[in-house]
Amino acid sequence: MSAIVSFRHVSCRLGGRDILQDLTLEVQAGETLVLLGRSGSGKTTILKLINRLLAPSEGQVLVEGRATTGWDPIRLRRRIGYVIQEGGLFPHFTVADNVGLIPRLEGWAPDRIEQRVRVLLDDVGLPHREFGARYPRELSGGQRQRVGVARALAAEPDLLLFDEPFGALDPITRMELQQQFLALRREFQKTAVFVTHDVREALLIGTRIGLLSHGRLRLLESPPDFLRSQDVEARAFLACLDHSRAGTA
Amino acid sequence: MTQDIVRLTLEHLVLVSITMAIAAGLAIPTGIVATRYDRFRRSVVAATNVLQTIPSLAMFGFLIPLPFLPLGKETAVVALVLYALLPILQNTLAGILGVDRAVRESALAMGMTGGQLLWLVELPLASRMIVTGLRIATVITIGTATIAAAIGAGGLGVFIFRGIATVDNAQLLAGAVPAAIMALIADRGLSWIERRWLPG
Numbered sequence: 529m530s531a532i533v534s535f536r537h538v539s540c541r542l543g544g545r546d547i548l549q550d551l552t553l554e555v556q557a558g559e560t561l562v563l564l565g566r567s568g569s570g571k572t573t574i575l576k577l578i579n580r581l582l583a584p585s586e587g588q589v590l591v592e593g594r595a596t597t598g599w600d601p602i603r604l605r606r607r608i609g610y611v612i613q614e615g616g617l618f619p620h621f622t623v624a625d626n627v628g629l630i631p632r633l634e635g636w637a638p639d640r641i642e643q644r645v646r647v648l649l650d651d652v653g654l655p656h657r658e659f660g661a662r663y664p665r666e667l668s669g670g671q672r673q674r675v676g677v678a679r680a681l682a683a684e685p686d687l688l689l690f691d692e693p694f695g696a697l698d699p700i701t702r703m704e705l706q707q708q709f710l711a712l713r714r715e716f717q718k719t720a721v722f723v724t725h726d727v728r729e730a731l732l733i734g735t736r737i738g739l740l741s742h743g744r745l746r747l748l749e750s751p752p753d754f755l756r757s758q759d760v761e762a763r764a765f766l767a768c769l770d771h772s773r774a775g776t777a
Numbered sequence: 778m779t780q781d782i783v784r785l786t787l788e789h790l791v792l793v794s795i796t797m798a799i800a801a802g803l804a805i806p807t808g809i810v811a812t813r814y815d816r817f818r819r820s821v822v823a824a825t826n827v828l829q830t831i832p833s834l835a836m837f838g839f840l841i842p843l844p845f846l847p848l849g850k851e852t853a854v855v856a857l858v859l860y861a862l863l864p865i866l867q868n869t870l871a872g873i874l875g876v877d878r879a880v881r882e883s884a885l886a887m888g889m890t891g892g893q894l895l896w897l898v899e900l901p902l903a904s905r906m907i908v909t910g911l912r913i914a915t916v917i918t919i920g921t922a923t924i925a926a927a928i929g930a931g932g933l934g935v936f937i938f939r940g941i942a943t944v945d946n947a948q949l950l951a952g953a954v955p956a957a958i959m960a961l962i963a964d965r966g967l968s969w970i971e972r973r974w975l976p977g
Contacts, residue, residue, distance in 0.1 A: 579886055605888035616883025620901050620976035630887055679887075689886075 531590075532557050532687055532719045533578055538587035540573055540743075547573045548743045551587070557686075560713060560720045562734030564727060564765065569740040571723040575689045578721065579608045591687070606630060609688040609718075613695050615676025617664040623649070623675050624660035630683040648678040651712065670701035674708070681716065690722040694729065706732055727765040731755070739765070778951065782936075786955045789932035792922050793959075796854050797915055800861035805907065808869025809895065818870065825863040833860065833921050837928045853922070853930030860921055861914040868910025872903025905975045912967035919960040923952060 533555040540548040548570040555561050563571040576582040577589045580596040589596045596604060610616075617626050627648055628641045636644070646656040652674040664672055673693055680688055694702045710733060713720070724730055730737050730751075737754045739747040741761045749757060755766065811818040831839070836856045843852075876899050884898045900907075926934025936952030939945070 581882070581886060602888045602890055605886055608886075610883065610886040612879055612883055612886075614879060616879045616886075618880060618884070618898060619877075633889070633893065 530557050531555060532592060533721070534588075534590040534593075535574075535577070536588045536590070538577065538584045538589055540570075540577060540582060541585040542573075542582075546743055548577075551745055553738065553745060553748065555687075555719060555721055557719050558717055559735040560722055560733055562722045562724060562730040562737045563740060564724060564730045564737055565740035566725060570743040571725075571740055572691055573743075574740075575610075575691055575721060575723060578687075578689060579605045579610060606634065606683060607685050607687070609680030609683075609685040610691070611673075611676045611680045611688070611693045612691045613693060614669065615664070615672040615679070615693075617672055617675055617679070619664050621663075622660065623654070623662050623664070623667070624656065626664070626675055627678045627682050629679065634683055644682060645678075648681055649675075651681075651715070652678045652708065654678070668701075669697050670705060673697065673705060677709075677712070681712075681718075686719060688718050688720040690720060692723055692725070695724070695726075702729075709733055727769055731769075782951055782955060785931065785933050785935055785952070786959070789919070789922055789934075789956065789959065792850065792853060792857070792925065792930060792932050793915065793918050796857040796861055796918050796922070797911070799854065800858045800865055800914060800918075801911060803858070804862045804865035804910075805869050808866045808907075809873065809900075811866070811870060812873045812899075821866065822870070825866055828859045829863045833924050834927065836860070837924065841928060849929045850925075850931065852928055853925035857918050857922055857925065861918050864913040864917065865907070865910040868906045868913075869903065872906030872910075873899045875906065876902045901976055905971050908967055908971045908975060912964060912971070915963045915967065916960045919956055919963060923956055 531554040533553075535551045535553040538548060538551045539546065551570075551574070553574075563574055565571050573582060577584055577596070578591060580589075580599065580601045583597060591599065591604060591608075618629070621629065624642075624645050628645045631641045631644055645660065649656045649659060654671060654674055659667070659671070659675075664675070667675065676693065694705050697705065706729060713733075722730075722733060731754070734751055736748060736750055738745055739749075739754075739759065739762055746761055747754070747757060747759050754762060757763070757766075807821060811821050833856070836859065837852065840852045840856055880898065880902070881894065884894050889897065922930075922932050923934035923937050926932055926938050933952040933956045936948050940947070940949030940952065
């Protein structure tokens with residue numbers, strides 16, 4: 529396996545505050561690396577460093593072997609799909625226009641865009657005929673999130689970034705979308721970095737889990753090893769899991 | 778009399794149209810630039826706020842002695858433009874700065890350029906607010922333009938000043954009623970555009 533993304537001793541300071549400190553990490557092709565941590569632990573900063581919405585204060589972030597500061601930021605971002613909470617959809621565009629936006633900006637032929645939008649909407653369970661002409665306000669939270677995923681996949685990126693995409697959804701919709709995420713991963717074989725504060729979600733979808741605390745990477749393990757970890761912060765997260773099981777028992 | 782009403786109404790309309798074209802041409806681009814630079818935004822909002830506090834008749838008075846402005850329409854247009862700037866500028870700012878942070882961030886993260894972000898996302902989403910600013914400014918300008926007759930700019934204010942001088946209600950109404958109708962039409966028309974055509 530080769531590294532799609534590498535962090536080499538990366539620190540990030542914002543407004544005089546250390547958001548991320550001395551992070552060294554590699555994201556391998558085809559894996560789903562889940563970044564788990566409490567609010568403010570630096571998870572989202574890592575995503576923004578990958579697509580150069582932020583630049584490192586120290587160290588280097590490499591995407592496909594090249595430092596992000598050496599990439600044209602527009603080209604870099606168009607190669608990376610990005611999904612945020614509620615999808616970040618454009619409210620004045622229809623579902624089809626939202627999904628087809630990057631291909632349109634990239635100058636794809638209209639026929640190819642339409643075909644791509646149709647396939648992707650079908651893939652995420654929102655048939656084009658029924659949903660293509662709707663506006664985001666006419667969709668449920670879960671449907672908006674599906675459109676967000678379709679949009680991120682539209683320009684066929686090799687790397688996908690997910691910033692707590694299912695955080696605002698009810699538990700049932702959340703579980704459905706997690707299952708769909710796994711199905712899409714099997715189908716598209718994309719590399720993904722997935723931010724969450726839900727340990728159950730991390731264990732379900734991650735091929736590796738990186739645990740962050742106060743801007744530092746504390747742990748980087750496969751889900752089975754994470755479950756066995758004696759790290760205090762990892763145990764604190766796993767206790768939530770035990771607690772919710774006890775609650776349902 | 779009817780001929781005079783038509784002539785002065787057209788004069789008024791021209792005065793308001795020229796004012797609004799210049800004010801929009803200045804305030805909207807300034808507002809867009811001001812959303813990008815905090816310090817510039819603070820200065821420009823403060824300056825337009827101060828302009829708004831100057832009583833309109835005094836503003837016309839201040840502009841009369843300026844050597845490069847001939848008395849009449851030109852001076853009136855300058856004063857009216859200065860008044861119309863604030864609502865357009867403030868609504869442009871509020872419209873663009875009010876775009877959901879998540880929407881702006883996802884546009885940048887998807888690889889939109891600054892220009893694409895502005896034209897494809899920010900301006901369409903701010904368009905309602907901007908048109909509201911234009912509507913408010915137009916209604917204010919139609920009213921304030923009646924005072925411009927005091928410095929020889931013509932328009933419906935001619936009837937109003939004549940009516941005050943001769944204590945003639947018919948003259949007063951000949952100026953006030955068409956101005957009020959013009960303001961109502963502008964208000965309703967622009968409201969309709971906001972509701973019917975612009976993303977809400």
